[in-house]
Amino acid sequence: MSRVFIFFVRKEFLHIFRDVRTMVILLGIPVVQLILFGFAISTEVKNARIAVLDLSRDAASRAVTERLDASAYFDVGWHLEHPGDVEKVFREGKAPLVVVFSERFQQQMLHSGSAGIQLIADASDPNYATTLTRYAEAIIADFERELQASDGVAADGLSADGQPGSTQAAAPQGIVPQLTILYNPRLQSAYQFVPGVLGMILMLICAMMTAISIVREKETGTMEVLLVSPVRPILIILAKAVPYFVLSCVNLATVLLLSVFVLGVPVAGSLVWLVLVSFLFVFVSLSLGLLVSTLTRSQVVAMLISGMSFMLPVVLLSGMMFPVEHMPRVLQMLSHMIPAKWFIIVVKDLMIKGAGISAALPEVLVLCGMAVVFVTLSLLNFKHRLE
C-alpha cells in the first residue's frame, strides 16, 4: 500500500507543479502580505502631517511644536491662523490631527497647571486617530515633565520673587501617567500582524486548498474512478494533505525569515515549539479543509465556504486586526470557535513575548481538541460512494 501512497503523493505534487499560476500565488502570498502589512498599510504612525493652531505664540508653544515636528511620528505641515481654519483643514482632509494651543499657554502651564492644549483628531479612522493622539500626548507629557523639572530649578530662583506657582506646577508631575509599553516598545504593528498573517496563510493553504483539490476530483469525475478502485479513501485523503503540508512548511519558513530579517521581529521564545505548534495548527486546518470537502460538491462552493467561514473570521475575529476584547459578547463567543485565534495567541506568546510553552498550554490544548473534533467529523462524513 505504501507504493500506492507514494504514487498518490507524487500525483498531487504534479497537479500543483503543473498549475504554475496557483503555485506562484500560494508561495507569493506570504511575501506580498508581509510586505503590504509591514510597509504599505502599516498601522504605525510615521511622519503624519499635522496642523498647529497656536493662539499663544510663546516660547513653550513653539517648543512643543518643534518637538512634535522633530519626532519621527509627525511633520507639522500647516500653521493655522484662526480657530475657524480647523474645520476647514479637516473637511479638506489635509491633516488628521490639529494641535491647538490656547492663549497664554506657557503661563497656564506654569501657573495653573491645567493643560491649555487641545488635540483635535479626525476620527473617521478611529484607530489611527487614537494612535495619533496617544503619540502626541506622549510627546507633550514628555515636554511638560522636562519643563517642570527644569522649572523646578528655575522655580527656586523664581520663588525669591514670591511666585508660588512653581510649587503648584510641580504638583501635576506626580499624576502624569507613566505609560510603559511592554514587548513592543516602539508600538510596531509588525508585532501585531506577523502572527496574524501566519495564521491566515496556513489556514488558506491547508484548509482552502485541500478542500478545493478534493472537490475538484468530484467535479471532474475522477473521484468516481478513485472510489471504484480498491484503494482506501483515507489514503486518498492523506495523500492530498501531504503536498499542502509541505507548502505550508515552505510558507512558515518564508514568514519567519521575512519577519526576522526584513521586518525585524525577533523570535523571542523557543523556535522548536513555535514550529511544533504551527504543525498542530496546520493539522487542524487540514482537517477543517477535509471537513469542507465532504460537505460540498463544487469548487466554487468549497472556495466560498472556506473563504467566508475561515478567512474572514481569521481577519476579523482572531484579534489580528481588531482587539477581540472590545467586541460584543456574541462575537467574542464566536471568536472562540476560530482555530486561528488560539494559534495567534500562542504565536504571540512564543514568538513576541518569549514565553515558554507552559504559558500557552491552554491554547495548545484547545487546538488539539479542535483537531480531534474536525478529523472525527470529516471521517464520519466521508463517503465511500457517490451519495
Add this chain to the structure above:
Amino acid sequence: MKQPAETVTVRHLRKSHGNTLALRDVSFQARAGEICGLIGPDGAGKTTLLRILATLLVPDSGQASIEGLDVVKDYRAIRSRVGYMPGRFSLYQDLTVEENLHFFATLFGTSVQENYELIKDIYSQIEPFRKRRAGALSGGMKQKLALSCALIHQPSVLLLDEPTTGVDAVSRKEFWGMLGRLKLQGLTILVSTPYMDEAGQCDQISLISEGEILRIGTPVEIVRSFRKPLWNARGDDMHRLLLNLREHPAVEACYAFGGNHHLTLRDDSLTPAELSAYLSDRGHAGIRIAEAVPGVEDCYMELLRTPQQTLL
C-alpha cells in the same frame, strides 16, 4: 463447451434521486463474455444503473450482483474486479498520458508492465503521444486512454458509460472494434449508448426509457419483435411528404430515417400503389415506396408509442 454463466444479475432495482425515479423495477442478466448494451437516450437511467453496478450508488430496493458478489455488501471485492469508465472524461487532464496510466495501474496495485499485453492493442495507438497531457488529446484518443486506464488492472467485467457520446463516426466504429476484441479475451462488457445504430455490435441489448427496460433480447430478437408492416417512402419534397403521410388514416406513425421516411402501418390493408396514388393526388413527384427492414431504432420508437408491452 461450458455453458456461459451469468456474470451480472440485476433483480428489481429501484432508485430515486430526490423526487425523480431514475430506475423503476429493472431486472436483467448478462452472461460471461458478452457485450451487453444498455440503449436509451439521456435521462433514461443508464448512468444510475451502471453506477449501482460500480458500487458507487446504493439501490433503494432490489439486488444486483457481479460474479456472485453483492454490490452493496461486497463492494470492496467488486471494486477490484470491475473496470469502470464514467460518462465524462474522468482522467487527470493535467497529467500526461503515461502518468495517468501509471497512476491507475498503481491505484489497483499493479504495474503497466505486468498488464501491458491486455491493453497493448489500444494503448499502442496513443503511445506516440505518451508525453502529452491528457487534456490536450482529441475525443477519440481520450476514449482510448480512458479505456486503457479502466483495463489496466485486468478486470473481468467492464462497465462503460456512454463511451462513444460526442465521438465522431469513425472513432466510434474503431471503439466498437476494440470492444469486440476485448470480448474475445473473455471480458464481460456492459456498455451504455444513446446511438441506436450501435446496437448491432452487442450480443444482448436492453432498450431503456425513463428508468424502465422496454425490451431485452439479442438484436435479431428485438428486430423480429417488430410485427407491423414498415415501409420506406421518398419523394422530391421530403418535408411535405412527411406531413402528408402522417395524415393518411392507415399510417400509424411516420418519421424521417436517413434518406427515406419510415412509416408504420396499422395493418396490411393498404398497398404501396394505393399510397402512391394518394400522394400523387397531393402533388408529390418522384415517389418511391418499398417495404423496409426494421432496425433497432424502429423498434425503440415503436415501444415508446406503445409503452405497455410484455417482455420477450
Add this chain to the structure above:
Amino acid sequence: MKPVIEVDRLVKRFGGFTAVDHISFEVAPGEIFGFLGANGAGKTTAMRMLCGLSKPTSGTGKVAGYDIASHPDEVKKRIGYMSQKFSLYGDLRVWENIRLFAGIYGVPQREIAPRTDALLSRLDFAAERNTLVRDLPLGWKQKLSFSVSVFHHPGIVFLDEPTGGVDPVTRRKFWELIYQAADEGITVFVTTHYMDEAEYCHRVSVMVDGRIEALDTPERLKQQFGATEMDEVFQQLARKAQRQEL
C-alpha cells in the same frame, strides 16, 4: 438568389498548425447545410470564424452579406447559434430565458410578449412557461433552445451537434423544427455525429484534415462513393485523415 454564406479560400492557422486549410463553399437561403467531419478535422474552428468569433488568417468569408473579418459584430446580429453544450440557463424559467435572449438579440420590446406566446403555443409549451429550464427533459430543452436561437428571425442559424443524447423520436421532432425554419427561409448550418441526420440535409460537406473533401447532396455523394448510406461515405472519407488531431 444571393448566397447567405460565401466562403472563399478561408484559412486559419495556429502557429505552424493549419486548422482550416483553404475551404470554399456557398450556402443558399433556406438551405439546410450539413457540416460533417471527424473530431479535430477543423469543423469547430471553421464554424467559429463564420460566427465572427475568430479572425481568419487569410481568405474571405461573408455571412448574411457582411465580411466576417471586418464586420464580425454585424454578422453576430444576423445569426442564431445553438450548441449541445450551452443552450439555455437552467436556473431561469422558460419565459425568462426567452426574454433574455430576445433582449440580447435586440428584438423590439413590444414584440417579445406576442412572439413568446406564439412560440410556446407552437411548441405546445404553454403549460411550461414558468418551469425552470433545468427541470425540462433534455429533448424539450433542445427544442426550446433551437426556437430561442431563431426567435429574432436571423438569416442563418448555426447548430453545433444539436441532437446529442436525445431520444430517437425527439431527435426527429427536432429535425422537423429545422425543416420548418428552412421553409420560413432561415438557412440552417448544422454539425452532427448522427449520419442518418446527414441525409436530412440538402447538401453536405465533409471536412478531413482542415479541407473540404466532399460537398454535394447526400444522394450524389452516395453515388459518387458507391455507398448506400451516408455513414459509408463518411467512413471512406474520414479514414483518409493523416493528421493526429489537435
